[in-house]
Amino acid sequence: MARLGFVGLGIMGKPMAGHLLAAGHTVAVYNRSPKAMEELAAKGAVACSSCREVAGQSDIVFIMVPDTADVELVLFGENGLAEGLKSGSTVVDMSTISPVATWDFAKRLGDKGIRMLDAPVSGGQVGAEQATLSIMVGGDPAVFEEILPLFELLGKKITYIGGHGTGQTCKAANQTVVAGTIQVISEALLFASKAGADPAKVREALLGGFAQSRILEVHGERMIARNFKPGFRVKLQQKDLNIVLQTARNIGLSMPVTAIAQEMYNSVSAHDGADLDHSALVQALERLAHHQIA
Amino acid sequence: MARLGFVGLGIMGKPMAGHLLAAGHTVAVYNRSPKAMEELAAKGAVACSSCREVAGQSDIVFIMVPDTADVELVLFGENGLAEGLKSGSTVVDMSTISPVATWDFAKRLGDKGIRMLDAPVSGGQVGAEQATLSIMVGGDPAVFEEILPLFELLGKKITYIGGHGTGQTCKAANQTVVAGTIQVISEALLFASKAGADPAKVREALLGGFAQSRILEVHGERMIARNFKPGFRVKLQQKDLNIVLQTARNIGLSMPVTAIAQEMYNSVSAHDGADLDHSALVQALERLAHHQIA
Numbered sequence: 001m002a003r004l005g006f007v008g009l010g011i012m013g014k015p016m017a018g019h020l021l022a023a024g025h026t027v028a029v030y031n032r033s034p035k036a037m038e039e040l041a042a043k044g045a046v047a048c049s050s051c052r053e054v055a056g057q058s059d060i061v062f063i064m065v066p067d068t069a070d071v072e073l074v075l076f077g078e079n080g081l082a083e084g085l086k087s088g089s090t091v092v093d094m095s096t097i098s099p100v101a102t103w104d105f106a107k108r109l110g111d112k113g114i115r116m117l118d119a120p121v122s123g124g125q126v127g128a129e130q131a132t133l134s135i136m137v138g139g140d141p142a143v144f145e146e147i148l149p150l151f152e153l154l155g156k157k158i159t160y161i162g163g164h165g166t167g168q169t170c171k172a173a174n175q176t177v178v179a180g181t182i183q184v185i186s187e188a189l190l191f192a193s194k195a196g197a198d199p200a201k202v203r204e205a206l207l208g209g210f211a212q213s214r215i216l217e218v219h220g221e222r223m224i225a226r227n228f229k230p231g232f233r234v235k236l237q238q239k240d241l242n243i244v245l246q247t248a249r250n251i252g253l254s255m256p257v258t259a260i261a262q263e264m265y266n267s268v269s270a271h272d273g274a275d276l277d278h279s280a281l282v283q284a285l286e287r288l289a290h291h292q293i294a
Numbered sequence: 295m296a297r298l299g300f301v302g303l304g305i306m307g308k309p310m311a312g313h314l315l316a317a318g319h320t321v322a323v324y325n326r327s328p329k330a331m332e333e334l335a336a337k338g339a340v341a342c343s344s345c346r347e348v349a350g351q352s353d354i355v356f357i358m359v360p361d362t363a364d365v366e367l368v369l370f371g372e373n374g375l376a377e378g379l380k381s382g383s384t385v386v387d388m389s390t391i392s393p394v395a396t397w398d399f400a401k402r403l404g405d406k407g408i409r410m411l412d413a414p415v416s417g418g419q420v421g422a423e424q425a426t427l428s429i430m431v432g433g434d435p436a437v438f439e440e441i442l443p444l445f446e447l448l449g450k451k452i453t454y455i456g457g458h459g460t461g462q463t464c465k466a467a468n469q470t471v472v473a474g475t476i477q478v479i480s481e482a483l484l485f486a487s488k489a490g491a492d493p494a495k496v497r498e499a500l501l502g503g504f505a506q507s508r509i510l511e512v513h514g515e516r517m518i519a520r521n522f523k524p525g526f527r528v529k530l531q532q533k534d535l536n537i538v539l540q541t542a543r544n545i546g547l548s549m550p551v552t553a554i555a556q557e558m559y560n561s562v563s564a565h566d567g568a569d570l571d572h573s574a575l576v577q578a579l580e581r582l583a584h585h586q587i588a
Binding site for chain 1: 393416417428430432451453455456457459460463464466467468470471472474475477478479481482483484485486488489490491492495496498499500502503504505506507508509510512538541542545546547548549550551552554555579582583584585
């Protein structure tokens, strides 16, 4: 059995590393704050004092940290993975980060003979805990086939997309659609309400036709019920849209609606809404219109 | 049996009037060009020389014409319905027009004792021909109950929304969601493609989660397959978004994404795309990005 490593034991990483352990793998772990490491060590994980130490004991290292800069630090910072990983070993980055940076990281690791997959997930904390994550994977297809049995310990819908960065690209596209659709549903339901129609009846009528979406179903309901308990937090949606918009600039792409959705989230944050569910985007439009849906 | 009238025998109105005739009703009809009238007269309809003449022979008159100004002309123009309809008769406007104008029309008719329902439809030519339209109805609930058996000859999903104009409001919200979602899906698939991922694989992965929508399914597929044969034409989508944006201005509402979608359709029209399917919005973004999805 391959020796595994796991860096980043937050609300996502800790249960994911736990599933790998539970399947009988040896797992060397590192996390900035020691508490999560201690918990996993009690279940048999090997707590390490640096990423480099994890690398020294692993053939395959998973990363689950918040953002692009964090992944860069884990890989190439002082005492980072790159200092300890041997040629032929594999890095599986399951964080949600920039596709462009991912191309760069894969190339720098490749120069040392280290293989990389980008494998961001959707499904959140519940998906991580119940091992029902959706996993979108980019990189060498042969490496994907090798790692697939490990992905199957973590998630349900596992899709190989293409070369390096395409897992991240797919995740970014997903977050674009989610935020943009929340924006569109907000405009439509607010229009209905301010024009004097019952938004609940309009939502119901629209679900039967081409306007149907999971967002209309779930987030439309939340807007009408004024239930903004997360769910997926505004500040995470902002972080993901930042990746999308930075990448769009890098690759020469104009995304006007995605940019507007981000501005609306910036406004929600300005009104202390950073920790609300992302359906709270509607609040920014409600303030613009001086009218609340419900 | 109530005596029926029908004004506007285009690709929608002609089959709809046909269903009313086929159910055994007498139907007085008027249309600007005589050909459709002659066809229906051959099936038993009474061809009239003006809206006023239709009104003189009808208790309930249906209207199915292109836009707000057309409805106003049919109702209040020279030899219009209002000159011929008796107190207690009913106008059922199934055109897609401005909710604000609808409030006004209903009030002006109401002053003469004429009752009105706004009952715009979705489902297009196929829905009209097969009597499977979705019908969204605003007006007096008692009048709705009276007319319901006639709606059931024309459509399948019939939803009573609320007071005058709310049927139009619901239809406008529907068109907002449809156009806005097409915009969002265009941005996301173009992002995926320009970043080097296969948009077909990304679409497939996204359909399994919160990004799912009928538009991603149907119009996403059209974008990837480069199939822009209508379907629903760009110029009709422009007309409907114009209603939405005019209404938004009237009622004091800011709809930034809907406005951008309209600008994209304006660009598609500028490139001779007014008669393409509304999924052709993606072409405007493709020109901005100097890159085509597929």
